[in-house]
Amino acid sequence: MTRVLVHGGEVVSSTGTTPTDVLVEDERIVALLAPGTGDLFAVDERIDAAGCYVLPGGVDVHTHMEMPFGGTQASDTFETGTRAAAFGGTTTIVDFAVQRTGEDVEEALARWHAKAEGNCAVDYGFHMILGGVDEASLKAMDALVAHEGISSFKLFMAYPGVFYSDDGQILRAMQRATGNGATIMMHAENGTAIDVLVQQALAAGHTDPVWHGLTRPAALEGEAVNRAIALAEVAGGTPLYVVHVSASQALERIAAARDEGRNVFAETCPQYLYLTLEDHLGAPGFEGAKYACSTPLRSKHEPHARDLWRGLRTDDLAVVSTDHCPFCFNDQKTLGLGDFSKIPNGLGLVEHRMDLVHQGVVDGNLSLQRWVETCATTPARMFGMYPKKGVVAPGSDADLVVYDPRATTTVSARTHHMNLDHSAFEGAVLQGQVRTVLSRGRTIVDRGTYLGAKGHGRYVRRGLSQYLR
Amino acid sequence: MTRVLVHGGEVVSSTGTTPTDVLVEDERIVALLAPGTGDLFAVDERIDAAGCYVLPGGVDVHTHMEMPFGGTQASDTFETGTRAAAFGGTTTIVDFAVQRTGEDVEEALARWHAKAEGNCAVDYGFHMILGGVDEASLKAMDALVAHEGISSFKLFMAYPGVFYSDDGQILRAMQRATGNGATIMMHAENGTAIDVLVQQALAAGHTDPVWHGLTRPAALEGEAVNRAIALAEVAGGTPLYVVHVSASQALERIAAARDEGRNVFAETCPQYLYLTLEDHLGAPGFEGAKYACSTPLRSKHEPHARDLWRGLRTDDLAVVSTDHCPFCFNDQKTLGLGDFSKIPNGLGLVEHRMDLVHQGVVDGNLSLQRWVETCATTPARMFGMYPKKGVVAPGSDADLVVYDPRATTTVSARTHHMNLDHSAFEGAVLQGQVRTVLSRGRTIVDRGTYLGAKGHGRYVRRGLSQYLR
Amino acid sequence: MTRVLVHGGEVVSSTGTTPTDVLVEDERIVALLAPGTGDLFAVDERIDAAGCYVLPGGVDVHTHMEMPFGGTQASDTFETGTRAAAFGGTTTIVDFAVQRTGEDVEEALARWHAKAEGNCAVDYGFHMILGGVDEASLKAMDALVAHEGISSFKLFMAYPGVFYSDDGQILRAMQRATGNGATIMMHAENGTAIDVLVQQALAAGHTDPVWHGLTRPAALEGEAVNRAIALAEVAGGTPLYVVHVSASQALERIAAARDEGRNVFAETCPQYLYLTLEDHLGAPGFEGAKYACSTPLRSKHEPHARDLWRGLRTDDLAVVSTDHCPFCFNDQKTLGLGDFSKIPNGLGLVEHRMDLVHQGVVDGNLSLQRWVETCATTPARMFGMYPKKGVVAPGSDADLVVYDPRATTTVSARTHHMNLDHSAFEGAVLQGQVRTVLSRGRTIVDRGTYLGAKGHGRYVRRGLSQYLR
Amino acid sequence: MTRVLVHGGEVVSSTGTTPTDVLVEDERIVALLAPGTGDLFAVDERIDAAGCYVLPGGVDVHTHMEMPFGGTQASDTFETGTRAAAFGGTTTIVDFAVQRTGEDVEEALARWHAKAEGNCAVDYGFHMILGGVDEASLKAMDALVAHEGISSFKLFMAYPGVFYSDDGQILRAMQRATGNGATIMMHAENGTAIDVLVQQALAAGHTDPVWHGLTRPAALEGEAVNRAIALAEVAGGTPLYVVHVSASQALERIAAARDEGRNVFAETCPQYLYLTLEDHLGAPGFEGAKYACSTPLRSKHEPHARDLWRGLRTDDLAVVSTDHCPFCFNDQKTLGLGDFSKIPNGLGLVEHRMDLVHQGVVDGNLSLQRWVETCATTPARMFGMYPKKGVVAPGSDADLVVYDPRATTTVSARTHHMNLDHSAFEGAVLQGQVRTVLSRGRTIVDRGTYLGAKGHGRYVRRGLSQYLR
Ligand SMILES: [Zn+2]
Ligand SMILES: [Zn+2]
Ligand SMILES: [Zn+2]
Ligand SMILES: [Zn+2]
Ligand SMILES: [Zn+2]
Ligand SMILES: [Zn+2]
Ligand SMILES: [Zn+2]
Numbered sequence A, B, C, D: 001m002t003r004v005l006v007h008g009g010e011v012v013s014s015t016g017t018t019p020t021d022v023l024v025e026d027e028r029i030v031a032l033l034a035p036g037t038g039d040l041f042a043v044d045e046r047i048d049a050a051g052c053y054v055l056p057g058g059v060d061v062h063t064h065m066e067m068p069f070g071g072t073q074a075s076d077t078f079e080t081g082t083r084a085a086a087f088g089g090t091t092t093i094v095d096f097a098v099q100r101t102g103e104d105v106e107e108a109l110a111r112w113h114a115k116a117e118g119n120c121a122v123d124y125g126f127h128m129i130l131g132g133v134d135e136a137s138l139k140a141m142d143a144l145v146a147h148e149g150i151s152s153f154k155l156f157m158a159y160p161g162v163f164y165s166d167d168g169q170i171l172r173a174m175q176r177a178t179g180n181g182a183t184i185m186m187h188a189e190n191g192t193a194i195d196v197l198v199q200q201a202l203a204a205g206h207t208d209p210v211w212h213g214l215t216r217p218a219a220l221e222g223e224a225v226n227r228a229i230a231l232a233e234v235a236g237g238t239p240l241y242v243v244h245v246s247a248s249q250a251l252e253r254i255a256a257a258r259d260e261g262r263n264v265f266a267e268t269c270p271q272y273l274y275l276t277l278e279d280h281l282g283a284p285g286f287e288g289a290k291y292a293c294s295t296p297l298r299s300k301h302e303p304h305a306r307d308l309w310r311g312l313r314t315d316d317l318a319v320v321s322t323d324h325c326p327f328c329f330n331d332q333k334t335l336g337l338g339d340f341s342k343i344p345n346g347l348g349l350v351e352h353r354m355d356l357v358h359q360g361v362v363d364g365n366l367s368l369q370r371w372v373e374t375c376a377t378t379p380a381r382m383f384g385m386y387p388k389k390g391v392v393a394p395g396s397d398a399d400l401v402v403y404d405p406r407a408t409t410t411v412s413a414r415t416h417h418m419n420l421d422h423s424a425f426e427g428a429v430l431q432g433q434v435r436t437v438l439s440r441g442r443t444i445v446d447r448g449t450y451l452g453a454k455g456h457g458r459y460v461r462r463g464l465s466q467y468l469r
């Protein structure tokens, strides 16, 4: 048995901060101690957290490692991506296994397990994307919930012909989820209408990256969110989790449903809080391709970012995840040269989520407690991993971050650990720094040095949502 | 030249009532006269309207004469249906010509002209149903607006495989309408989701008529309305007219859009104001089939009817039409014995609209002015027929109704003039009675006697909406 | 008997326009005639309206002629003010008689009758301001409704110590109005809170006119509107008419109440549609004093004006009146030099309302029909004067305006007819021009020449609101 | 030093539950331990919590011990009331010290300290009621925040002539709070209007207790809440806490403000969740007097209770407190015989809050986490007592409740410990039972036996709200 004491820091929880020493035995936290109280424990290692926050390890519930997309695949493998996550203070990811139309769900899941197993630096779980809702995949939902530790299924209202489910399929999957307790995650954009706009734009000769955003209007995100909420109601009150909310219109519908007490939840991602259609997706030349993701960046002339920060404060947005899905500029993003619709969609952010949201705390946009809540505690509860993950408590996995709020972090592709040849936040200097990261009791990052190992990360079997109303 | 003077009555307009004599020359109104002022005109006929209201002839903008549906067709021909309309004080109908996928729009229109021409008792226009939105039909829209007097196109979010348009088709049609100024009429129900519910109900052995309503939940009408509004916004602010609104959820979305100043309009129909899912669609045995229409009758345990009356008062519902689409109980409705989904959808109401809404005036649900406005003036303005229709004004067509508010009307299949073997309001005694009806200067109904003629009714070429904001 | 025929024009009503000749006998309209139809009438005078609109005379339901305020009185007498109104196409005003605490209501009314009688160029009515709600004044309300042709009573939530009624007094007056059918008009600003802000601003040395606006925040108008609506509900559904709405927050509350079907109505005034806190009230030096009115002009950095135009389109704002209450800059406005709270409140606009709102038609902010509706028809209906006023119909008073939409009007204190040494719209060139004005059959203005006479205007006894839901 | 180990239980926090042993040293918690981990500590006492929840002691932030009201005073002294609180698992109360018009605030506070000091069974704090807002009391606010551990000030929009502040006074107090960081607590009912209704009811001979409710309509609670929110906005964003929310209309305004991200918070009380105007306040004879409180119980024909439970789920209602203010039926409530307005207002509930809300958990109205959050954690954070109170954490006061969810509690005046001759929940059998209660490390209640002592309770100096956005 190994004992580690993280001492002298301020433990930050979703309700406040307290000076607390954290005692770890092997993989678990075994005690929270008032400073000094732990002296009678024999300890193998002492980690000095003086002047630092001690956080539950970050939980990023939206990543796509080595995700196949448009003839290429996301540039981070489970190995590189989870190592980058570790550097950024994220000790659990929930990635998306993908079933496509006609595929066997459990086989698809097995394929994803094969990719991840033995490769991850931190613990990982899977959501299941249902690209083809039919009798077989519906039946598989029950099995995954009951036996595989998968309690959340993602559907797409976008991407007709690829991941798209029609409203009848969505309704059926939601009904099934109402029955087995799972959560439906929704990519909420009206893809059928968007495809018309895309074809019209291309036909008119509009091929630049900015048209990726212009053809995905905010109104069509709001519409889809409203539709998903209505379908969940008709399906008997299915728990609904809207991914990557970027638009005020979407948030408005979510807030209205939540005011009615419905089990409707949502996440946003750092890019929507900081980056814009004009300044980033609309950057000169083909630069904007770096910022092509869906939902897209929104116009700075509209109050989307301001509203999203507010939504995080009011809990109408419960989670910050990254939708980490990196594609290199060279060879990958450039597939869309001359046709914005061919740009692989996605940004690489898994490494910087904790810092980017902490910057929001520094800027006065969010409380310290909400930082921890939106980045660790709520995602763990939302997806059935609490109290194993998301909280600093006796019995919990010893996933801990010692965070120095006075140091700074400079973001750059030259120094980051993601397998990505550029950064969406290149040059940004963020207040706060991940100093030490423990994953299940093992120090995997310390002052910029990687001490972890491929394969340390284990699969997390998840239960049903613990965030229902 | 023939001169008729309608004298001694109170002319009711959308703003109030005034004792006014109305002078008709041939087909047109040529003068409104303070009582007594008309004495110097030599008059061929004098119609005594003492104690009566004098109204602009009713305008019913939603009828389906001899409409093919599910292997049968609506039981009223243009001849019988427009004669019944005349009896009920409606002197203009706008019916729906139907283009189906792959059909030529102008040929389809010609077919409908052929059905109506020479057969109508009152004037008639056409909306065009686009059952198949494609390059050809989109192009035809422009032609119909420019040359055919057709300025409104109906799309269906319901009935997949029949009239259904997907959101991409809707968006394209709306864009075209934004360009040519036309109004998009929308049957707003999420048909894709409804079809799942229908199949599930049938699979579970639920075959009774009430399941027609139970499988078309109000939430899916609200959803579709919201989606139509969003698509109209994305299409550049297309004028949108939602047909047969039956649900509070739909009205709520319409009112919200209207508060924002959008060109969103809606109608409801008498059945939704008076009849309910439980008492009518859920009547014992197969009786309920008489009340099967889509959108369906709504639950009496929810405030739909109360909200719809309120919507009429607030103008969030601008029009009362009938969606007249009668099917006899015997041989037609009975097609759905053992399978509610096979019941031909529709009620026969063209004859009783004016009386049924006047009863709302008597009951205190609506003002006298709003009666005239919702049943004549606004529908005429909404669909580009003003001031030819919908108003008692010099130069307007002499379509006039002398209405006795003290007499009563008893509704019965034994006495009505629709070609229909039952009545949705059988036995109802309504306060108010149509006494005399003029269509373009000719008295076509007087005290229950038909004085009109097949073929008197003429096609009305319509312009763009005159009700835009 | 004198017969006048206004021929060749387009009569504009609240529902549309029609080429119509208007036949006047003495004081009343006796016929509306299709062009040419009137030839058989012997006519004394023919007014050529070719190329012009023919409108019902404007109805301005919010004026304060010779109103005592802060030790001075409004600079227009009933004589000068109504003559200016006539020049601007307004043929009816409803002014405010004022009862102050402790005064006998009927004596106060008599005083106002004495001021107006024999002096007015156009017809006039009175609302009654209840400055002191007590047993006696409540009782007088019934008498005024029943016998005096006064069916509307104005209360103030502003001006503590002057016109202010507390919420108990408001509730009691509303209850009385619920009983006798009258409408309560409300100056909705939280005067108690405003007075604190005013005292604080003065104490801090802020004495400039702009502080008049800064101490009357929009939130306190919205608050008061909400409160008035709640009190009207508690009083049993009293018809409520909110005067001079200037703030988005107020409009939002009004629209919400109207969506619920309540008898809540509102007006705005031209100054709020065009002028702003920064550019006008905040003009350099003491210039801003010209623009001091309550409610105040609002910030151009907020969407108030845009929202008010939208409210006029949606009928959430039903009426445009002026709140005409002019004070000369010299000797009157200057009372507030060094203390903004001493600036007499009010602008002189009675002459330019029709032109200013017509400019909105030209600018695409409002339809032609809504111009006539908001400026003539609805105010007449709202305050019980229809169809005597507000409509071109047989039997109505022959109050007519021949309006040339192609000519222009230049606003200037040098040329206007109000007794006012400046103009809030000095130099504005507005599209449209009042060409000829008839009041009860008499031409009182023609091409800029005054043909009327002091004392031509008669008192209008009003009935209850004809605009209730 | 004394060590106590509470072992074998499930610690419930606002985010979830974990099997955790809690180690107490003297007055504080010093360690949370995974089961078994504490074995190496020498412990003086072991409390077996097997099968039980271990909660942070309840925090009731709204009590009125020995409160003078209408010529009598609340029947519980600080001694009896805090003892009863202890029996019910509440280990901290925040009571209201009262300053009346003209009184010195600090002297008033001293008077309340004198009442409480040496008498309390559990810890206590004070809010300050400002009955007279003037220069002196405003200045005193700063002093209380800075030096007296009082960071919340209560104002009344009700009770004119007693505690009432007008809107100007409210604004000034809010401005001061914005400056010093304090929270304004608001009794939000429009007392000026209510007094009119009360006088009218009495004048009409309506004297029964039910008229207490009928004269305080829900609309006037909603109105006052809206007004308080507006004033807080004008005052620069003052933290606002609305007490004893009972009406849907109030909740609706609070939820809207919260959606906008404002620092608006609210509590409700158990009586509004369970009792109704008709069944309780309207009980036969004078029984209803037992249920007279302000805000009053609401009609069961309206969805208030359902909405309040929903508000607790959505955090639009953040806290459940009791507004404990007991008056005996005999001699006290009977002061209102023949005049409902003389019934002393208040219910005695301090003993049953934890059980009544736990019953909501059992009934499926609230999660276990929200129970702890609304009854302990959030009130502590809201009023600046965290982490000393409201959480089971190292360093926190050892205020702990061992709660048996399988046992039951029967409520009765015969057995309760409040000094009250009746109970609002007489005969109710609630699922769940307080088994053992520790206050600052001392067991003060165990299995129904009181082991505490008068004077054990200490004054809690509070900081600013820790619940701001
Ligand atoms: Zn997605
Ligand atoms: Zn909310
Ligand atoms: Zn994704
Ligand atoms: Zn339809
Ligand atoms: Zn509205
Ligand atoms: Zn139809
Ligand atoms: Zn005024």
Ligand SMILES: [Zn+2]
Pocket (backbone or CB within 6 Å): D062, D064, D323, D325
């Ligand atoms: Zn209280």
